[in-house]
Structures are given as C-alpha cells and as structure tokens.
Amino acid sequence: MFKIIRKFVLGPKIQCIVLDAPLIAKKAQAGQFVIVRVREKGERIPLTIADFDRNAGTITIVFQELGKSTRLFGKLREGDFIPDLLGPQGNPTEVEKFGNVAVVGGGIGVAAIYPLLKELKEKANFVITVAGYKSKDYVFWEDKISAVSDRLLIMTDDGSYGRKGLVTDLLKEVIGEEKIDRIFAIGPTIMMKAVSDLTKEKNIRTIVSLNSLMVCGMGMCGACRVTVGEKTHFTCMDGPDFDGHFVNFDELMKRLETYKSEESE
Ligand SMILES: Cc1cc2nc3c(=O)[nH]c(=O)nc-3n(C[C@H](O)[C@H](O)[C@H](O)COP(=O)(O)OP(=O)(O)OC[C@H]3O[C@@H](n4cnc5c(N)ncnc54)[C@H](O)[C@@H]3O)c2cc1C
Numbered sequence: 001m002f003k004i005i006r007k008f009v010l011g012p013k014i015q016c017i018v019l020d021a022p023l024i025a026k027k028a029q030a031g032q033f034v035i036v037r038v039r040e041k042g043e044r045i046p047l048t049i050a051d052f053d054r055n056a057g058t059i060t061i062v063f064q065e066l067g068k069s070t071r072l073f074g075k076l077r078e079g080d081f082i083p084d085l086l087g088p089q090g091n092p093t094e095v096e097k098f099g100n101v102a103v104v105g106g107g108i109g110v111a112a113i114y115p116l117l118k119e120l121k122e123k124a125n126f127v128i129t130v131a132g133y134k135s136k137d138y139v140f141w142e143d144k145i146s147a148v149s150d151r152l153l154i155m156t157d158d159g160s161y162g163r164k165g166l167v168t169d170l171l172k173e174v175i176g177e178e179k180i181d182r183i184f185a186i187g188p189t190i191m192m193k194a195v196s197d198l199t200k201e202k203n204i205r206t207i208v209s210l211n212s213l214m215v216c217g218m219g220m221c222g223a224c225r226v227t228v229g230e231k232t233h234f235t236c237m238d239g240p241d242f243d244g245h246f247v248n249f250d251e252l253m254k255r256l257e258t259y260k261s262e263e264s265e
C-alpha cells in the first residue's frame with residue numbers, strides 16, 4: 001500500500017499527487033514512469049515520475065483526469081492509500097553535456113520535463129525551455145520550471161498567457177537564433193510529431209517520450225509497440241524515449257485511437 005502524502009490541484013482536471021514510495025524514489029531517474037493501480041481490481045495506468053525526493057522517500061505524479069482510472073485517482077485524498085505502484089519503469093533519459101539544449105513540454109508534458117531539466121542543468125547545459133499550455137488556467141509549475149531553465153518561454157493556444165500560438169512557432173525562432181545541439185520534446189503525440197518534423201529539416205537530434213497504450217508495462221503484452229525506423233519496439237521496455245526522426249507517429253496516433261469507444265464505455 002502506498003500513502004498519498006500531499007495532493008494539489010494544478011489546473012482544470014490537473015492533479016498533483018505526492019506518494020510515499022521510498023524504494024522507487026531511491027532509484028528514480030529522469031524519463032522513467034510508474035504503473036499505478038488505483039484500486040485492487042482496477043486497470044494499470046502508466047504515469048511519469050514528475051519529481052522525486054530520495055531523502056523524503058517520495059515521488060510526485062502530475063496527471064490529467066481523462067477517463068475512469070485517472071478520475072478515480074483524482075478523487076483520492078491526502079492520507080488515502082493506493083494498492084499498487086510498480087516502478088521505476090522504462091529507461092532513464094540519456095543526459096550528458098550536449099551544450100545548448102531546447103526542451104519542449106506541452107500540457108501535462110510540462111511536468112514530465114522537470115526531472116530532465118534538473119539533470120541537464122546539473123550537467124552544465126544551457127537550457128532553453130519552451131512550455132505550451134491550452135490557456136492561462138492550465139499554466140502550472142512556472143516557478144519550478146524557471147528555476148531549472150536558463151530561458152523559459154511560455155506559449156498558450158489562445159494567448160491568454162505568454163505568447164499566443166504553438167510551441168513549434170517559438171521553437172522555430174529559437175532554432176533560427178542560436179545553435180541548438182539537442183532537443184527533447186514531451187507532450188501530446190501530435191506536438192512531438194510537429195517538433196520532430198521541424199527539427200528533421202535542420203538535422204538536430206530530437207528525443208521524444210512516447211505515450212503508447214500500455215497494459216502490462218513490463219514487456220509481456222505488446223500493447224505498447226511502436227515502429228521506430230524499420231524496427232518494432234516495446235515502449236515500456238525499449239523506451240519511452242526514442243529518436244523522434246525515426247518514430248512512425250501516424251501509426252502511433254492510430255493505435256492510440258483503437259480502444260477509444262471501449263475506454264469511454
Ligand atoms: C509512459 C507513459 C507516461 C505517461 N505519463 C502520464 C503523466 O505523467 N500524466 C498523465 O496525465 N498521463 C500520462 N500518461 C497517459 C496516461 O497513462 C493515460 O492518460 C491514462 O492511462 C488514461 O487512463 P484513464 O482510464 O483515466 O482513461 P481512459 O478512458 O482509459 O483513456 C482516456 C484517453 O487516454 C488514452 N490512454 C488510455 N490508456 C492509456 C495508456 N495506458 N497510455 C497512454 N494513453 C492512454 C486513450 O487513448 C484515451 O484517449 C502516460 C502514458 C505513458 C505511456
């Protein structure tokens with residue numbers, strides 16, 4: 001059983017939960033995720049480790065209430081317990097001193113880039129963060145993200161905060177202004193595709209974190225398979241990070257739609 005230590009609302013249907021999970025906190029690294037089961041007979045959902053505190057023995061998860069499991073998770077309160085938490089799963093993001101790095105986060109993906117930003121700064125990179133949100137109400141963790149970025153650029157779809165437009169508009173400017181050695185993008189699949197298309201033209205290596213459908217999260221069911229280059233990979237075991245220039249995003253988006261009617265049922 002894993003106890004909910006803290007719970008905050010970060011925006012419309014966006015929740016942040018701090019869980020007591022000392023063994024996971026001890027091993028967690030940027031890019032990894034956990035598989036959560038909110039109740040004993042519930043489904044297993046993958047959620048990124050958005051922060052961890054090894055001393056306190058806690059991990060932080062930020063999630064959007066989309067369907068049944070995330071809604072149930074959102075209903076739990078501080079002091080409640082969840083029965084299952086598996087992790088850390090997936091391969092840590094490979095971080096070294098690249099030089100100038102642009103990190104793009106979209107929506108809930110802004111939480112997922114936080115541990116990566118911390119590590120990039122620790123390794124003395126110059127980090128430009130582009131964070132995109134739907135509107136002002138959805139903006140969260142601005143201070144936290146700013147503290148681990150050399151430059152933070154905020155975009156909203158409707159222009160109610162920061163600049164109006166898509167993250168790719170700003171990224172295009174950033175790439176035009178200075179030499180960027182590496183790009184990371186985490187967010188909606190369509191955003192990661194757009195970023196990868198843009199940077200492919202400029203030949204800047206771009207790492208994306210894929211949000212394939214997952215069932216087991218441990219390489220057994222094949223639900224999370226993706227095509228990268230000519231090869232089929234399991235996102236849970238081989239990823240979630242992949243080179244965005246080789247990901248078959250169209251196939252991934254089609255697969256994400258496969259069980260939509262069953263999920264809403
Ligand atoms: C590695 C990884 C990390 C993720 N990290 C986060 C995170 O930090 N925060 C967050 O809010 N979400 C994250 N997701 C997505 C999250 O797992 C889904 O939103 C969640 O499983 C939806 O479950 P549900 O029952 O509430 O909704 P459902 O009714 O099951 O689905 C609602 C929508 O979510 C999509 N979805 C359903 N199951 C999954 C799944 N297993 N993986 C991906 N998408 C799914 C469906 O296509 C559907 O559009 C991550 C997914 C992956 C693969």
Ligand code: FES
Pocket residue numbers: 213214215216217218219220221222223224225234235236237
């Ligand atoms: S989720 Fe089952 S193999 Fe990846």
